[in-house]
Each structure stands twice: as structure tokens, then as C-alpha cells.
Amino acid sequence: MNRERWQKINEIFHTALEHDTTTREAYLEKATAGDPDLRRHVHELLTQKVPAFLEKPAWAAAPDLAMGDSGSLVGKKIGDYRVLKEIGRGGMGVVYAAEDTQLRVIRALKALPPEFTKDPKRRQRLIREARIAAALSHPAIAAVFNLVEVGDDLCIISELVEGRTLREELRGGPIAPTHLLSTLISIAEALAAAHAHGIVHRDLKPENIIRRDDGQIKVLDFGLARPTDPSQLSLLTEGLGIEGTPAYMAPEQYTPGADIDARADIFAFGVMAWELATGEHPLGTDPASILVKMNEMIGGKTPGISLALPLPGLDRIVRRCMRGKPVERYPSAKELLDDLRALDLPGPHSLPARHDSFWWWQGHQIIVSTLNASAPACVWAVRHWVGRPYGSRLFLVSLTLATISVALRLNLFFASRVHQETLIEHRARLFPAIAVLDTLLATSLLVAAAIIADDHDGIAAIFVAIAAVMLALLSLIEPATTAAAGLNRPAKTRTVLTEKSGGASR
Amino acid sequence: MTDDRQSVDSLLPVVYQELRRLAANYLRHERPGQTLQPTALVHEAYMRLLKDKPGRWQNRAHFCAIAAHSMRQILIERARARHAQKRGGARQRVTLDERLMPGGEQSIDLLALDEALGRLAELDPDQARLVELRFFGGLTVEETAEAMNISPATVKRHWTVASAWLARELEGNSQA
Numbered sequence: 001m002n003r004e005r006w007q008k009i010n011e012i013f014h015t016a017l018e019h020d021t022t023t024r025e026a027y028l029e030k031a032t033a034g035d036p037d038l039r040r041h042v043h044e045l046l047t048q049k050v051p052a053f054l055e056k057p058a059w060a061a062a063p064d065l066a067m068g069d070s071g072s073l074v075g076k077k078i079g080d081y082r083v084l085k086e087i088g089r090g091g092m093g094v095v096y097a098a099e100d101t102q103l104r105v106i107r108a109l110k111a112l113p114p115e116f117t118k119d120p121k122r123r124q125r126l127i128r129e130a131r132i133a134a135a136l137s138h139p140a141i142a143a144v145f146n147l148v149e150v151g152d153d154l155c156i157i158s159e160l161v162e163g164r165t166l167r168e169e170l171r172g173g174p175i176a177p178t179h180l181l182s183t184l185i186s187i188a189e190a191l192a193a194a195h196a197h198g199i200v201h202r203d204l205k206p207e208n209i210i211r212r213d214d215g216q217i218k219v220l221d222f223g224l225a226r227p228t229d230p231s232q233l234s235l236l237t238e239g240l241g242i243e244g245t246p247a248y249m250a251p252e253q254y255t256p257g258a259d260i261d262a263r264a265d266i267f268a269f270g271v272m273a274w275e276l277a278t279g280e281h282p283l284g285t286d287p288a289s290i291l292v293k294m295n296e297m298i299g300g301k302t303p304g305i306s307l308a309l310p311l312p313g314l315d316r317i318v319r320r321c322m323r324g325k326p327v328e329r330y331p332s333a334k335e336l337l338d339d340l341r342a343l344d345l346p347g348p349h350s351l352p353a354r355h356d357s358f359w360w361w362q363g364h365q366i367i368v369s370t371l372n373a374s375a376p377a378c379v380w381a382v383r384h385w386v387g388r389p390y391g392s393r394l395f396l397v398s399l400t401l402a403t404i405s406v407a408l409r410l411n412l413f414f415a416s417r418v419h420q421e422t423l424i425e426h427r428a429r430l431f432p433a434i435a436v437l438d439t440l441l442a443t444s445l446l447v448a449a450a451i452i453a454d455d456h457d458g459i460a461a462i463f464v465a466i467a468a469v470m471l472a473l474l475s476l477i478e479p480a481t482t483a484a485a486g487l488n489r490p491a492k493t494r495t496v497l498t499e500k501s502g503g504a505s506r
Numbered sequence: 507m508t509d510d511r512q513s514v515d516s517l518l519p520v521v522y523q524e525l526r527r528l529a530a531n532y533l534r535h536e537r538p539g540q541t542l543q544p545t546a547l548v549h550e551a552y553m554r555l556l557k558d559k560p561g562r563w564q565n566r567a568h569f570c571a572i573a574a575h576s577m578r579q580i581l582i583e584r585a586r587a588r589h590a591q592k593r594g595g596a597r598q599r600v601t602l603d604e605r606l607m608p609g610g611e612q613s614i615d616l617l618a619l620d621e622a623l624g625r626l627a628e629l630d631p632d633q634a635r636l637v638e639l640r641f642f643g644g645l646t647v648e649e650t651a652e653a654m655n656i657s658p659a660t661v662k663r664h665w666t667v668a669s670a671w672l673a674r675e676l677e678g679n680s681q682a
Contacts, residue, residue: 006629013667048670055669057644058581058616 005038012042073111077101078155079148081109093126097160107145108160117152130156132199133222140190142210142218161218166206166276174279181314184273185340186217191269191333194222195262202260204268205248206275247281248272251297251324263326266336270321270329277309282322297324313343316422358416361485365413368438368473369406371466375441376402378448378463385452385459398444405437427487438474442467567653571635574643578620581642585616615676622675626668633668640665 012031019027024046032039073083073096081098084106088095098109116122133144133156146157166183169175175183187209194201201208201222208221250267252258274282283293309315317339323329330336376399383391408430415426449463482488627634632654639650640661647665651658 001629003629010630010667014663017666044674045667045670048674050669050673051676054641054673058577058642 009038009041009045012038013045016042016046073109073153076153078109078150078153081107081148081155081157083109093156098155098157100157106160108142108158110156110158112154117154123154126154126156129222133158135197136194136199136222138190138193140186140217140219141193141222142220159218161210161212161220163210163212163218166209166211166272169211170206170275170279175276177311180277181311181340181344183211183217183276184269184314185337185344187219187269187272188333188337188340190217190219191262191265192337195265195332195334200260200262201265201268202253203248204265204272206272209272247283250326251294252326261326262332263329265333266321266329267323267326269333269336270318273314273318273321274309277311277314277318311343314340317343319422358485361481361487362413362416364473364478364481365409365416368470368478369409369413371470371473372402372405372409372438372441375445375466375470378445378466382448382452382456382459382463385456386448387451390451394444394448398441398448401437401441401444405434405441408434408437424487427482435474438470442470442474445470567655570639570643570645570649570653574639574645577644578623578638578642581616582620585620618676619672622672625675626671630668633664636661636664637668637672 012028015031016024016028028039028042032042073094074085076083078098080100080102082101084097084099086094086096087108093110093112096109096111098107099105100107110126111117112119112122112126127147130144130147133141134147137143142161143159144156145159148155148157166175174180187204191201191204199222201219203221204219208219210218210220212218248268248271250260250264253260253264271282274280309318317336321329321336330339376395379391379395379398383395385391386394412423412427412430416423445463445467449460449467452463453460479488623634623637626637636650636654639645639653640647643650645653647658647661651661654661
């Protein structure tokens with residue numbers, strides 16, 4: 001058969017389908033007149049029953065092939081270990097429960113997937129994983145006991161951790177607030193121990209963390225971990241390309257060959273912490289939106305996340321973890337751990353700030369805004385007394401200053417109502433400008449007062465009084481209301497801002 | 507079209523590695539029998555590869571084509587590996603999910619399907635590509651239409667005839 005003939009078969013086939021069964025035969029007879037072979041072809045296609053598997057994606061149609069479930073080690077004896085059952089399977093390896101026949105204890109045995117048992121690169125990698133994990137000794141890191149090589153079989157023997165992965169816990173919704181912080185601290189402790197050894201996990205995610213039945217957290221699978229010392233890298237990175245799990249990967253991990261350090265773990269920690277706290281992935285559940293946000297992050301941006309965590313202090317920590325640029329994150333898990341622990345310490349700072357003191361600060365912004373807005377009006381009223389051309393110019397200057405100052409203050413006011421989690425940083429950024437603007441505005445009133453003082457000393461005195469009030473509000477009252485609202489504290493110790501968040505504090 | 511195909515082939519190894527790794531990852535967390543979501547795989551792979559060689563992945567449709575081709579390679583490679591494991595034995599057939607098998611024993615020879623698809627490509631490259639997107643890529647009719655820049659109706663038409671032809675090839679009564 002050639003292309004032309006196939007085209008012809010197609011045409012007749014489709015036209016025949018448009019006929020109903022009564023007229024189809026007649027049509028076929030006519031269309032294929034003098035070519036019985038053509039007729040047979042079309043007829044066969046028309047009557048061909050299409051098996052159901054073709055209507056499913058190949059992955060679904062051949063699940064066992066996709067699973068690659070051959071070559072199980074169950075029942076086999078490798079060295080001193082008898083393989084009992086398979087408990088997990090991934091691209092990097094298959095995990096079994098195995099009995100140590102000498103010590104009579106059950107261990108986890110991790111072997112390469114059967115298709116890769118002879119692949120030297122994979123073998124090297126498994127050996128590397130064992131050595132990395134064995135160098136780490138921490139209650140929250142699954143311990144590695146042995147590396148066994150018998151013939152083609154190469155296995156890591158490690159502590160068998162029984163319990164529920166955090167992914168499994170997440171299926172029941174977010175982690176209970178009472179457990180959340182302690183869980184996060186345990187994970188950060190494990191990471192800090194690894195980072196202190198120069199080891200980066202690189203694939204931190206809820207699947208890789210198990211809460212044992214007694215509550216102990218265990219971080220598993222240092223499979224992607226590698227020492228951060230570059231001298232040890234050559235063997236490991238060659239040909240492996242990008243590694244990690246997309247939804248938890250730091251933007252820099254998308255760039256093949258980029259330097260990955262502890263801050264990639266910090267990023268993954270942030271994403272995971274968010275997910276544990278809210279039950280939802282911070283970048284959304286829709287792949288398309290994750291795609292867009294990830295792309296922004298690769299460009300060095302930090303995507304806006306509209307939700308806020310119930311604990312403002314934690315919200316701030318987590319947001320710092322998830323910054324697009326590594327330099328803006330915590331340098332390692334040590335600093336992260338310090339901040340998390342500070343959050344956990346009950347103390348005067350974590351007591352809920354009184355609700356009305358926050359209101360005072362907000363009220364202050366409104367009052368000062370009103371006062372500032374009235375300043376240009378005052379100058380306008382006396383512009384003729386000041387005389388041409390300075391009267392109008394002074395008015396324009398004060399109007400400009402007042403407009404900017406009021407805009408910034410109202411911006412802070414609204415930020416305090418909708419974006420409390422970033423208010424401290426936001427205020428710290430804007431306040432120097434506001435202070436300069438307000439001072440200049442008061443000065444413009446004083447200048448006007450000085451010019452008109454000879455002819456209108458009463459009005460000039462009022463202007464001086466207004467300017468004095470403005471300066472006093474700025475230099476004396478504002479620091480007081482800011483302190484009362486807790487907005488001047490270093491971000492670390494301020495945990496609670498308002499009534500809404502007060503209840504969640506520990 | 508030819509240029510497109512060539513660039514698909516040059517990008518294949520990257521996507522291939524990625525999908526294979528992702529598939530394994532998915533399977534680790536799914537119970538046997540559950541359906542792997544190839545579109546989710548493709549989305550993830552796309553995300554990961556976005557920044558690798560900027561510009562190459564700008565065309566999502568293009569990427570879907572590469573991904574579908576990669577999935578085909580992955581499955582076929584595994585099928586070959588199994589075939590090789592049973593050295594000297596008959597070519598192994600993959601047993602299908604029981605729910606897909608009305609009327610008793612039915613199995614799919616993926617290697618035969620792959621070969622048949624190769625023959626279809628000679629008759630009609632577009633149809634072969636469409637089957638690749640639908641069957642190996644797991645794309646819906648609408649997604650396939652978008653990826654190939656044709657109407658969903660045309661996808662359906664092509665699919666009807668191509669799947670019938672493939673089914674007949676698999677039954678081994680082809681005279682072509």
C-alpha cells in the first residue's frame with residue numbers, strides 16, 4: 001500500500017461512515033467499482049472492532065509495564081538479610097522490609113530497580129547515598145547501618161521507619177496547629193544537622209518525611225543529597241542533570257549544572273511548611289498556575305501568595321524560605337531553626353498585643369493624614385499675604401508634600417488591614433520618607449508663618465502651633481503608637497499583631 | 507513539519523529522562539491498578555524543562571509532541587527489556603487491566619503496536635503523530651487538536667480510521 005491508496009481508503013471510509021447502514025453497501029459498491037481489493041480494505045476497517053485499550057492512554061493500558069514490577073527480590077537472601085516484602089518503589093530504588101538473620105531485627109533494604117542493577121552510574125549513586133546518610137547521625141534522620149554487595153545485588157540497609165508519611169497525614173487536611181510547629185522544628189533540626197555536615201538533601205517533600213507512631217519525625221531518602229564540598233562532586237553530578245521534585249524544587253534547581261546549596265532545602269522546607277499548615281500547595285493546585293509562578297521564580301521574582309498562614313510569625317519565616325533569590329532566604333537550616341524556636345518560646349513577646357493599641361496606631365495614621373491634608377489649605381488661605389510669586393509657590397510645595405505623605409500613610413493604613421504579615425517590613429521601608437515629608441511640610445507652614453508674622457501675628461501663631469503639633473506627633477507620638485502596636489520590634493520576636501491572629505499563638 | 511520532527515528528535519533524550527523519572531515517582535505513590543495521569547506527567551516535565559535551553563519549550567504543543575514520543579520510547583524500551591529477559595522465549599504480551607477485557611483473555615503486544623505505528627507513519631505521518639499524542643501521550647481529543655493545530659472533528663476522523671487500521675494490524679490479518 002502507498003500513500004495515495006491510503007488517502008483513497010480514508011476518503012471512502014469517511015464517506016461510508018456518513019451513510020447509514022442501509023445505503024452504505026450501495027455506496028461502497030459504487031465507490032470501489034472495479035477494485036475488489038480496495039473494497040475489502042475499506043470494509044475491513046469499517047467492521048473492525050477497536051479494542052478498548054486503544055481508547056486509554058498507554059500508561060493506563062499497560063500498567064504492569066509502566067510499573068516495571070519484574071525482578072522483585074522478595075524471598076531472596078542477600079548476605080545476612082532475608083527480603084520479606086516490598087514497601088516502596090521509586091525511580092531511585094526499591095525499598096523492602098528485610099530480616100537481619102544474625103541480629104533477628106527487621107530493617108529497610110533499598111536496592112536498585114531491576115532494570116538498573118548493572119548500571120555502574122546507578123550503583124555509584126546508591127553507594128554515595130549510603131555513605132552520605134551513614135555520615136549523619138541524628139534522631140530525626142533515618143539511620144543507615146550497612147551497605148551490602150553480593151554479586152549483582154547492591155543494597156543499603158537502614159532503619160525501618162514505620163509510621164505515616166506527612167503526605168499521608170496531609171490527605172486528612174492540614175497538620176493540627178498543636179503539632180505544626182514541633183513538626184517543623186524537628187524537620188529543621190534534621191536539616192540543620194545535615195547542613196552542618198555540608199550535606200544538602202535536595203529532595204525534601206512530605207513523601208520523604210515519616211512521623212513514627214511514637215511521634216518521632218524521620219527524614220528519609222537522602223538519595224539526592226550530595227556533599228556541598230565541590231571536590232567531591234565530579235563523580236556525582238556527571239550526566240545526572242537536574243534532580244528533585246518539581247513542586248518543591250527551588251528555582252535554581254531548574255538550571256542544569258547550577259550550584260545547589262543548603263538554600264534549596266530551605267526553599268523546599270518553606271513550600272512544605274506552607275502545605276502542612278494550610279493543606280494546600282502555596283503555588284496552587286492547578287499545574288498551569290504552578291507553571292506560571294515557577295517561571296516567575298526562575299526569573300528571580302517571588303510570586304505573590306495571597307493567603308496568609310494562621311501564625312503571622314510563621315508566615316513571615318515561611319515567606320522568607322520561599323524567596324525566589326537564594327540570597328534572600330535563610331543561609332542554612334541553622335538560622336531557620338533559630339527563628340522557629342523563637343516562635344515556639346512562650347514569652348512576653350508572644351503574648352497577644354492588645355487589640356486597642358493596634359487601633360491607636362491606625363487611628364494615628366488617619367489623624368496625621370487629616371492634619372497633613374489641612375496644611376496646604378492653610379497656606380492657600382494666606383497666599384495673598386505672602387505675596388507674589390512666593391505665596392503660590394509655597395502652596396504648591398506644601399500641596400505636593402502633603403499629597404505624597406498622605407498617600408504613603410493611607411497606604412500603610414490599608415496594608416495594616418489586608419497585609420499584616422508584611423506590615424513591619426513595609427512600614428520600616430516607608431517611614432523614613434514619611435518622616436522627611438512631614439518635617440518639610442511643617443517647615444513650609446513655619447516659612448509661611450515667618451513671612452506673614454509682621455502683619456498677621458495671630459494667624460502666624462496658629463500656623464506655628466499646627467507645625468509644632470505635626471512635629472510632636474511625628475517625633476513623640478508616632479514612636480509610641482508604633483511601639484504599642486508592636487511594629488517597631490525586630491520581626492523575629494513579634495509574633496502576634498491583632499485579635500485575629502492572637503488565638504493561634506503558642 | 508520535517509524541521510519540527512528533527513528538533514523533536516534532538517530534544518527527545520532530555521524529555522525522555524525527565525518523564526521516566528517522573529513516571530517512576532508517580533508510581534511510587536500510587537497503588538497498583540490506579541491510573542497514572544500522563545497529562546500531569548507532561549505538565550510536570552514541562553515545568554522542569556522550561557528553563558533548560560530557553561526558547562525551546564516556548565511552544566507547548568511542540569512539547570506535548572516530544573513528551574508523547576518520549577512516553578512511547580519509555581514503554582517500548584521496557585517492553586523490549588522484558589522481552590530480552592525472557593531470552594529465547596516467545597515475545598511477552600502485556601496483560602491488560604481486566605476491566606478493559608470483555609470476553610476473556612486479551613492482551614496487547616506493545617512492540618507490535620509500535621511496529622504497526624511505524625508502518626502507519628509511512629502511509630500518513632499526521633495520523634501516526636495523532637495516535638502517538640492520543641495513545642502514548644494520553645492527550646484528550648481537544649488537547650490533541652490543539653497540539654496539531656487542527657479541529658477536534660478532524661482528530662476524531664483520523665482517530666477512527668487510524669485506530670481501526672492499527673487494530674486490524676494487531677490482529678495480524680493485514681495484507682498491506
